[in-house]
Amino acid sequence: MKSNHVLVVPYPAQGHVIPLMDAAQRFTRKGLKVTFVNTEDSHKRVINAWSQKDDLSDMMQMVAIPDGIEPWEDRNDLGQLTESMFRAMPDKLEELINNINKTDDEKITCIIADYCMGWISKVAQKMGIRLAVFCSGSAAVMAVFMSVQKLLDDQVIDSNGVPVKDQMVQLSTNMPPMDPKQFLWACIGDPVTNKKMFDGLGLEGTVAAGVADCIICNSTVELEPETFTLFPKILPIGPLLANNEKTKQAGHFWNEDSSCVTWLDQQQFCSVIYVAFGSLTIFNQLQFEELALGLDLINRPFLWVVRPGMSGSTDHTYPNGFMDRIGTRGKIVSWAPQQEVLNHPSVACFMSHCGWNSTMEGVSNGVPFLCWPYFYDQFLDATYICDFWKTGLGLNKDDTGIVTREEIKSKVEQLIRNDKIKQNALNLHERVMASVKEGNSSSKNLSNFVDWVKKGKDNAPDNNNSQSSC
Structure with missing residues (x-):
């Protein structure tokens, strides 16, 4: 019998850790075993700020691997951090998976990777493990990652991810206009940093989105109907809010002042x-x-x-x-x-x-x-x-x-x-809020996704918001 053990890996920023941890706790309540993998720095901050550690499900364990940043280097330099993770973390992640599979009766059968950690797709392919991508932003942002080649072909951006023209773009007439200067890889700072971000996030994210068996997103079809129609591979499972489940939110980097x-x-x-x-x-x-x-x-x-x-x-x-x-x-x-x-x-x-x-x-x-x-x-x-x-x-x-x-x-x-x-x-x-009620779109998508993980099928779960599957 196949195990139901998933490895969950967020990008090391609070806005990415929190929603993916909320999703992970939902996975455990639906019967999946979760190993949640933070970088060592994020892991330390989350644990130190988490005053109710006993709320963590027995089905979820938190582990950490190094991000490759040296003590004298600046972790707030996102270009350097992205480049360092791409260089150092794949081997560490593979080592972690091998160790889990040697010592745990339930082997890792699916990796759920943050959309900004696209390099994980290569680890998943190498080890023959199914891959799901999680988008902590809007579906429209995920659509940008899935449209990088089109943006290149249409000369919206050049091969370094730099905007070619000073104009807004729309992926669809009913989607919001976007400024290419504000794409994730283009808005951080200097050209060298932006190039590192484009290579590590834009290009790798495009590859991951293409090979992923499924893409899940913290959104709802009510908020972004046109995006989900145009990109039916994206499954909305949001809103991922801890108070929906009457549990304490986890993943903060600072202590809350109640x-x-x-x-x-x-x-x-x-x-x-x-x-x-x-x-x-x-x-x-x-x-x-x-x-x-x-x-x-x-x-x-x-x-x-x-x-x-x-x-x-x-x-x-x-x-x-x-x-x-x-x-x-x-x-x-x-x-x-x-x-x-x-x-x-x-x-x-x-x-x-x-x-x-x-x-x-x-x-x-x-x-x-x-x-x-x-x-x-x-x-x-x-x-x-x-x-x-x-x-x-x-x-x-x-x-x-x-x-x-x-x-x-x-x-x-x-x-x-x-x-x-x-x-x-x-x-x-x-x-x-109606979308997360039992039997409605986000609730069904979440259940279908978990069922897909449990059954181990090659085909992806159905998207309840379109006729297509992911």
Whole structure:
């Protein structure tokens, strides 16, 4: 009898680890045994921040392998990290699988790899193990990875992944327009880094998507219908939210400050502006001050997450008198239990960088957005929010590249008064959350995927949103 043991490997960033760990815990509840493989650095951070380790299923074990970064090298250099992982991790992953298969009665029969870890496809092929790719971003982002050759053929990008023309592109007339300068491999920084990212993510991701037996995605057909029609190989199994299953979310790199929930309990219904910019956004001192002064100017209660490292190498300085002026009207924490916060009745709106996890959490709780994207797919996500779903407003920068305090005040007031956006957010919430109910699209896709893993069939699971299979 075939075993039901899967190896799950996320990209070493919090926005990738969290949704894949949520998915992994769902796999265990459906009878799969999971070995979850982080890099050593991510593994240490996740374990240190996880206060309820006993919540981990008996069917799931967490292990770590090195990413190849030397102690004197900068792990925040994404180009270097990507190149190092591509060089060092395949042998380590193969060694791990061999050791598991020697000592464990249930051998690894499927690898579920993050879409940014495309090099894993070569390990899977070499070892004769089936491969599934997991996309922690939108299906539209996965579609970009699946369209790299077309982008090259159409001369949208050159052989280094560099955009050829300064123009927006659409993979389909009903999909959102995208700026090639904001593709993952093109938006990090210098040309050398971008080339490393294109080789390690764009090209390898394309190969992985092509050879994968299945692609699963933290999205729903309700959010991106055209993308799932155009790319039926992608199975939506989202939203992957721990509170759907009444369990604690795992995978954070920082400790959550639950005191903010107690503070929210003391606020009036639908009164609080929740401000959080994810795990990678960095503000300079001037922008940080303008944000603080904008929150002061709106004269409403706010909960603001100021993450360690949000300013890069130094701590930010708050404007003179800011802390005294806001008093108990504002609450500032280093990290928040975001799903719990967004589900709280006192939260009126979400000022966000629009990372896909935050987008899914806001949508799933019916919260309107103030969109402040930082890089990569966040601009695409903001386009979905503002132009497609119409559940939020964008914050605009001035001629110097700053979102001013006046802009913040103006957009908050516009959003608070806009009943149409609020209703759109509630309607979308109902449709999205219905998809994970028993018998509906995302729920069926997840069950079909697990059944496919268990049965060990060569063909991929059916996609409940189209006539095609993956």
